[in-house]
Amino acid sequence: MIIDKKNTDKTKKRLVLGCGALVYDLLRLIKQNPSLSDKVNLQCLPASWHNSPQLIAPGVEEYLSENSHLYEDIYIAYADCGTGGALDRVLEKFDAKRIEGAHCYEFFAGTDVFEQLSEEELGTFYLTDYLVKNFNRIMIKGLGLDKHPELFEVYFKHYKKLVYLAQTENEQWQKDAQQYAKDFGFEYEYRLVGTGSLDVVFEEIDIQPLEIKD
Amino acid sequence: MMSEEDDFDLNDLDDKELVEQIQDDLYDGLDAEVTEGTEILLARGWDANDVLGEALVGGMKIVGVDFRDGILFVPEVLKCAGAMKGGMKILRPILAESAEDTSLGKFVIGTVKGDIHDIGKNLVAMMCEGAGFEVINLGINNPVENYLEAIDEHEPVIVGMSALLTTTMPYMGVVVEEMEKRGMRKDTHIMCGGAPLNQEFADAIGVPAYGRDAARSAEMAEEHVLSLRKKRDHR
Structure with missing residues (x-):
């Protein structure tokens, strides 16, 4: 796990425990609202779990078992993320909240937009800023395509389109995503959707006054 | 470059060593070697069912356990499956000839709508075929009608449903409900599987068997048929 225990500041009484694939977005949101940095302790778990969702619930549980006593409130910057409710069962034990939705694509784009995209083309492969930036590590190496390119067909034979759900405007990433679509032989669509309901985590923290218990 | 130690002839191994070697080669995703080993066992007079069960399915069971324990990941498992397919390609026509004697029955499997x-799902199909089922693979994005038509047409002993998404897995309940309404559950066992599923979900939608991985799913399917046969024999 990529947990920096040295930076765990026990005076910050709210924990945001998020997927490593959201770290830049979470940091940017905190930076946009300086008052949050006094209230929040941000920790992230490995982004590589994007490809191994069975590791998410046990990983979150392990972290919270060791650290939940340090915090008044716990917010989890994950959706269900393919855990099939396993994450929710962990969160219930720790009275923690997560972002609504099936996965980050849904909470970034919003449920209506995501459903519309899925209806338009079921075989759609989604990328976010993080996934574009780390495409080779997470998608190519993570799926073993660097060593076994012949597996491409097994993974992607039913996909026809790549949609880049961008959080920020970045020309280079747009070019890269378009190139990945071309390399994979997919149609390409770009949508600047921002961070969607990821912001909800911080809105709640910002509104609620911090209660320090004795 | 292959070392001297690695450069050996599979023909030099005795049967037990060769079966173990095929399992090792399957684990390493070496399809040419698995194919060659399969051919050698057949040439030595092995029954195709035994080659399948001991060497190939035996090897995939080890793969299944290591996948479950986090030692192997999806890319490696897919390479193993590719190697098993090499052996299956040789065995399938031989097994087809003797299917009347050894088949466990028909197994309809498909990924649900959306x-x-x-x-x-394809790994489960392959393991079930290896276990002795005649597998009818419906592919992906199957509405309930596809399952119902396949049940009418093939009269399978088991129907298996698969989903990877939290958003699509509830559709399995629609299929179960329709099968219930049409009285199809009496003769057809239902199984489900997929990364986000668990026994709790299977219980909630009324599916009696949840397969946590491909190897276990095939075992459960086989156990179901053997238990049916045992009951029938007792009558």
Whole structure:
């Protein structure tokens, strides 16, 4: 796990425990609202779990078992993320909240937009800023395509389109995503959707006054 | 470059060593070697069912356990499956000839509506075929009608449903409900599987068997048929 225990500041009484694939977005949101940095302790778990969702619930549980006593409130910057409710069962034990939705694509784009995209083309492969930036590590190496390119067909034979759900405007990433679509032989669509309901985590923290218990 | 130690002839191994070697080669995803080993066992007079069960399915069971324990990941498992397919390609026509004697029955399997993921489903199909089922693979994105038509046409002993997405797995309940309404559950066992599923979900939608991985799913399917046969023999 990529947990920096040295930076765990026990005076910050709210924990945001998020997927490593959201770290830049979470940091940017905190930076946009300086008052949050006094209230929040941000920790992230490995982004590589994007490809191994069975590791998410046990990983979150392990972290919270060791650290939940340090915090008044716990917010989890994950959706269900393919855990099939396993994450929710962990969160219930720790009275923690997560972002609504099936996965980050849904909470970034919003449920209506995501459903519309899925209806338009079921075989759609989604990328976010993080996934574009780390495409080779997470998608190519993570799926073993660097060593076994012949597996491409097994993974992607039913996909026809790549949609880049961008959080920020970045020309280079747009070019890269378009190139990945071309390399994979997919149609390409770009949508600047921002961070969607990821912001909800911080809105709640910002509104609620911090209660320090004795 | 192959070392001297690695450069050996599979023909030099005795049967037990060769079966173990095929399992090792399957684990390493070496399809040419698995194919060669399969051919050698057949040439030595082995029954195709035994080659399948001991060497190939035996090897995939080890793969299944290591996948479950986090030692192997999806890319490696897919390479193993590719290697098993090499052996299956040789065995399939031989097994087809003797299917009347050894088949466990028909197994209809498909990914549910709204879901295009089929890697796990295809692994289950392959393992079930290896276990002795005649597998009818419906592919991906199957509405309830596809399952019902396949049940009418093939009269399978088991129907298996797969989903990878939290958003698509509830559709399995629709299929179960329709089968119930049409009285199809009496003769057809239902199984389900997929990464986000668990026994609790299977219980909630009334599916009696949840397969946590491909190897276990095939075992459960086989156990079901053997238990049916045992009951029938007792009558």
